[in-house]
Amino acid sequence: MNRTLISEVINNYGKTIMIKGWVHKIRKLGKLAFVVIRDRTGVIQCVMNTKLIDIKGLKLESVVEIIGEVQKKEGSDNEAEIWVNQLVTISAVIEDLPIEINKDNMEANIDVILNNRVLSLRNQRINAVFKIQAALAQAFQQFLTMEGFTQVFTPKIVAEGTEGGTELFELKYFERKAYLAQSPQFYKQMLVGSGYERVFEIGHVYRAEEHNTIRHLNEYVSLDLEMGFIQDEKDIMELEERLLIYMLMYVVEKCKKELELLEVKMPEINKNIPSMKLSEAVSILREHYGRIDLELDLDPEGEKQICEYAKKELGSEFLFLTHYPKVKRPMYAMPAEDTLTHSFDLLFRGLEITTGGQRIHNYSQLKDNISSRGLNVESFNDYLEVFKYGMPPHGGLAIGLERLTAQLLGFRNVREVTLFPRDRDRIRP
């Protein structure tokens, strides 16, 4: 007999089927036992006569195989249950469970959840998070492929950092030193110039940041894209708007059950994302929130406040901030009027989830910009090469996958939406 997935049980009324999964709940009532089984597609109640089926040794979370008949659950509209003929334990639990995972909401702090990651992932709500995250990544890939982008895989072992040495993890690479890439920035630009014009990458990036905050990880998944033949950063913003609509619609379509489990409130997505200059945002915060301390950038509190403002006054949970000053942007950012750049951030529900912009494509301008920051031009030679041989105007962006997931699903700490987070104190499990 072939296995029937739990999501398919309801299509088998009156038939005898076999299911396999974990023991999710056990409840006894006289001679009857009600055992809820869980597989990757859901849960189902199995009813057994304990005179016929021995469940004395049965433990929560053991893996079992059950054969039984599908019946309509009494008093229910269209809910099925299984009347069990046979129960076999495939893989028994051999130690007491260290945490309780079968409640809807796990009442455990983040360290307990992460220390027992493999078990906590069996909790249905926690499990759902990463199905949604997978859908977000896949939607990113599908949309960009349709838009003529090529998916690329660029090296994470690099000879130099993109920003000249800070926040890099150092690696012993045979006889020499190497580093873990902070971002695919240089490579994606180089690949635009190598004729692909439009590239994207879904991959890990590494930041040796010392501080341990709820919005930082030392290893995270970056959804990166870069696009040639643009006018300016507005082309990138326009693309991101359509990209986000696609990603959100995709999740709504593919992860209905998961969104319900997590009681996710989706943002409105059928309208343009408002945009304001950083300087305007700073003025608004000064005027409406008394933030006289902000000048050239927002702090985490400022991001929350300007998003609150945007939601109330502009009716959007997304907000583009543009025209960041040069001093706050890397050396490759395309300069704009005065001391500004053709760059932007995208904030979502109080957190920056994207940084992007137009890049410099002129060789001399880029070289000068590198020197003027006191950086050593020679260490950028590999990167600079392509700019000598016909580099189109271009720009791009990066979305932090964990941040997007956290903001969409309403988690405060990015660790909760990372399967196995790496931070200042954690490299296990």
Next chain:
Amino acid sequence: MNRTLISEVINNYGKTIMIKGWVHKIRKLGKLAFVVIRDRTGVIQCVMNTKLIDIKGLKLESVVEIIGEVQKKEGSDNEAEIWVNQLVTISAVIEDLPIEINKDNMEANIDVILNNRVLSLRNQRINAVFKIQAALAQAFQQFLTMEGFTQVFTPKIVAEGTEGGTELFELKYFERKAYLAQSPQFYKQMLVGSGYERVFEIGHVYRAEEHNTIRHLNEYVSLDLEMGFIQDEKDIMELEERLLIYMLMYVVEKCKKELELLEVKMPEINKNIPSMKLSEAVSILREHYGRIDLELDLDPEGEKQICEYAKKELGSEFLFLTHYPKVKRPMYAMPAEDTLTHSFDLLFRGLEITTGGQRIHNYSQLKDNISSRGLNVESFNDYLEVFKYGMPPHGGLAIGLERLTAQLLGFRNVREVTLFPRDRDRIRP
């Protein structure tokens, strides 16, 4: 005027359009100049009267914008060309090109090609390689998603190696040591046990192998999958068969032009992949190829020979080898009769492109197996945890993306099908 992609020019006979791209070829004939322009979608000939359009400063590989009228090319069936009204250089080449890239076949050795990677990628044949590679990765993802797998992102910074310390790159992780993951093996098994049942990952893996061969890279992309509730390794082999058919069909559909450019001969894919025990393969090689030196494994030459045999005698360019001995497999491989395991390799055109098999799911058996190999059980505690709490029978496989690409497209050296390869001697560009 909006840009028209070169692939779309043919749909615009008689119209005035704008194209953008790189100067691919320049040929002068009296007053006329024939300039071939290349963009991400192809090449097109542009005809200009040099009395009206100044091309004196025009260089190969400069980025230009051309406005002109689409005409049928004289003497051609349905080939278009553009009669140019206006040519503007957007981004000029400012140094002599170090390599010639516009011939069909680049006559340069692999080091020259890789040292000038960004330029060599502009060669149309080389460029096509990575479009096909992207399609392979995407097909892997699409097929497995349809089969109920969840895409996961597991950490590449790990506290221990999967095999206990050999061939690991060491990393300075703040105050401690960490390593780069050799494979997502442990994490994908743990995630099967965490309730996902079926997971896959597309990500980099790292091998600090000292030897520099044409089939090894120190950083490569592994297409990994793991699946719960299997009978044995045959379920995994059956899945891989269907997976490969899907991937190859996908490439045929999406990369027609690229396959033609590279003159790729696709393998026959509508039939079952033959399978033989490793011991049978060794006997065949002894008998038919005089390989009396082989015993428990094949060497690279043996892989070529058995594939030659399989093509001739079994009519397949793919070949499964099964029943590898325990001593040649990791501690997690499920033992089979005698000293063998429930594991397999897949060979394709003379090279191993997959290793897979069923894994041990019983906690005590796995623990004993670890000790019996002289490994320290404690260092596997994070991994072992899930085996105590209901681990279903499971197995999986990994496909080396670069190896698959190389074998499919007929490249000898995996470096040729890696955008920016990392090997014993190379971490640049």
